[in-house]
Amino acid sequence: MEKRAETRTMKAVYNRVDQRIIDELAAIVGSAGVTTDAEKMAVYAHDETSEAHYFRMPDVVVKPANATEVSEILKLANRERVPVTPRGSGTGLSAGCVPIFGGIVMSMERMNRILEVDTQNLFMVVEPAVTTGEVQRRAKDAGLLYAGDPCSAESSQIGGNVAENAGGNKAVKYGTTSRYVHGLEVVLPNGDIMRVGGKCVKDVSGYDLIKLFVGSEGTLGVITRIWLKLLPLPKFKVGLLAPFEQMQDAIEVVPKIMTGSGVVPTSVEFMDSLSIEAAAMYLNATLPHGDAGAYVIIEIEANTQAQVEAEYEAVGKLLMDNGALEVYVADNLSTSQRIWAARKCIAEALRLVSPVYCMEDITVPTSEIPGLVAEITAIAERYNVIVPCFGHAGDGNIHATLLKKDMDDDVWESCKAKVLSEIYEATYKRGGNLSGEHGIGAKRIDHFERFYDPVALDVTRRIKEALDPNSILNPGKVVRPA
Ligand SMILES: Cc1cc2nc3c(=O)[nH]c(=O)nc-3n(C[C@H](O)[C@H](O)[C@H](O)COP(=O)(O)OP(=O)(O)OC[C@H]3O[C@@H](n4cnc5c(N)ncnc54)[C@H](O)[C@@H]3O)c2cc1C
Incomplete structure (x- = not known):
């Protein structure tokens, strides 16, 4: 067998995608579902995280049309030890869908059907690439409410929302995405297709595997079908x-x-x-x-x-x-x-002020919000950096956004590191956490390791290793590859 070049970043070692693998991918999804053209792949090299060191070109983009194709791709990736990064619409803000080790980007865009609106049981069954806005509209057309409402609703995919456990504007009253996910079809890293839950309102049969996969940031499985609970539409x-x-x-x-x-x-x-x-x-x-x-x-x-x-x-x-x-x-x-x-x-408006920025989404108990915002203002003044604050204050989630304005790159990097460190310290001191909705991704791994409970971090790593021993699925996100 021909020896292929290896990519080595962090600790993981992966094989490069060669023509033989590209041909096998085309045999799985059809040649129209495989892209290696650099110009067409450029959009898959980043999400909405603005800093260039979070950009990375994939070797190939593949677009499966169903769970069986997803399964075949993951089996191939495991056999060949190449990384696979699932991608929704790329509106994420933690570099979660960026293929930081190269390899295969698995774009879900062809799996975009609403399969059922069940007005008897108040459920909608969807494939992952339906936009959140479309889910909201189809529910409303049936006189019902889908309560998830991220500000990115018009572009983000419902699968991306589930993978990130997205919050948004209505979380004060309705909670986050996880509250509405009652069933999932997930393709595991080894290619097994798992179905869990469905249309039952109550279900305590076994561990809550749905909650494990909601918010798992594409690191434990690829979500291919979702059972969403709907509510009566307020008048x-x-x-x-x-x-x-x-x-x-x-x-x-x-x-x-x-x-x-x-x-x-x-x-x-x-x-x-x-x-x-x-x-x-x-x-x-x-x-x-x-x-x-x-x-x-x-x-x-x-x-x-x-x-x-x-x-x-x-x-x-x-x-x-x-x-x-x-x-x-x-x-x-x-x-x-x-x-x-x-x-x-x-x-978008802050991007006009400064194309390079660092948007945070720290979360604290609501009573701590006034103290935290005052502290962030003081930190920003001390470092002479502009940090607008906005967000979902009613649920304790604030987007403190560091802007790179009139600063050289090296000054920005060192200033950002110090300011972020102080903001996170202030957040944890007040009983808060790093991320209320954007996730850890590739962006926050260092801080996650520093602030997260060490035993919980070890459990997180062991779950990842148990489900993905070759670390082929979205490596370098949430936890470092083994
Ligand atoms: C202007 C703007 C406003 C925003 N407002 C909000 C907000 O109010 N609330 C909020 O929570 N977020 C918000 N976000 C962040 C972002 O929109 C959400 O995180 C969203 O859920 C990402 O969806 P996506 O389809 O773009 O996923 P992507 O960015 O493509 O991917 C995000 C993560 O999900 C994984 N993933 C995607 N699809 C799947 C799948 N089918 N199976 C497994 N893993 C998958 C990826 O691997 C990646 O780790 C905002 C972003 C922007 C740019």
Whole structure:
């Protein structure tokens, strides 16, 4: 057998993909499902993590159409010891779908069917590449709600959401993706196809394997089918936008809404003044109180007009009593879209301010949010770096985003390392964690090893080794390859 070149990064050693393997892949998925053209593969070399050292070209991109093809690809990869990186839409923010060891990128894009909308049991059965927005729309067309709602909904895939256990704008009331995943079909690294769960609302038969795979970041198996729980669609919805002169007043009101208003809002989002400025510039729009120190954006849903009114009046009063300059009420689609446009565009807007940035998604108990944001502001001032803060404040999840502005590359790298280290220390001191929704990926492995409970880290490694002894599936993510 011809000796193939080896790639050695971290500790793992993999074989390169040669023409024989490419031919075998084409025999599995058909030649139209295999790409080696550099120009076409460039988009698969990165996700939304902006820093170039997280970019890596695959040797080949393969697009299976069903679980059997996924299984054949994984058997081949195991036999030949080449890495396989599953990829959804590439909207991730932790370099999770980047093939950092090269090899095969397995793009799920052909598996994009909604297989069933079951209005009797309130379930939807989908393949992984359906976009989240499409899942939401199909549920709504049936008078139902799919409650997952990441800001990337229009582009991210539902399989990517499951692999990351995505959160989003509605997690305050509805929780994260995992709450809605009741069944999975997963192809394991050795090619075995496993089905677990389904349409049962209750199921404690054995270990909770569904929870193990939700949020496993494509390191334990490839998700090929998902059973999603739907809810009745709330009939009435109102959005509130409250600008505050002082950022600290805005952030201090968040835990008060959760404990003092008697209301469980669907969303409680926060934007600081840098985020407001960037959003206004990106949208080329004049935002209300555009010079405010911060915005708090709230959404309330209920089944009667009277209830929604009572709830938004209670929350509105609390906002005014705690220093809001005004409370704007959006009770129709167009005003609501205007409010949410500002919040949903921040990631793109900050990229205009600085194409290189480092977006974090630290998470703390909600009562710790005001203290943490104050601490982040102080850290940013100390290092003279711009760190806008925004995010899902109602569930304790803040996107502190370091911007590389007027800095050489080496200054940026050393400054970023120190600032991140201090932000994570502040987060852990307050009972928090590294990531509320974007995952560990390749980006946070060092910090994960530093901050995560050592016994839990060892269990994580042993689970990975048990399911993927050759470390061929998405190596170098969450844990280092053995
Ligand atoms: C503007 C913007 C806003 C965002 N807002 C939010 C938000 O509000 N909440 C939130 O949680 N995230 C958010 N994100 C992050 C991102 O959209 C989510 O992590 C999303 O779930 C990724 O989905 P994807 O299809 O793009 O997956 P990818 O980025 O392609 O992959 C992400 C991970 O999932 C794995 N994977 C993908 N598909 C499969 C599969 N079928 N089987 C196994 N593994 C798989 C990959 O290997 C990788 O590890 C945002 C990102 C952007 C750019």
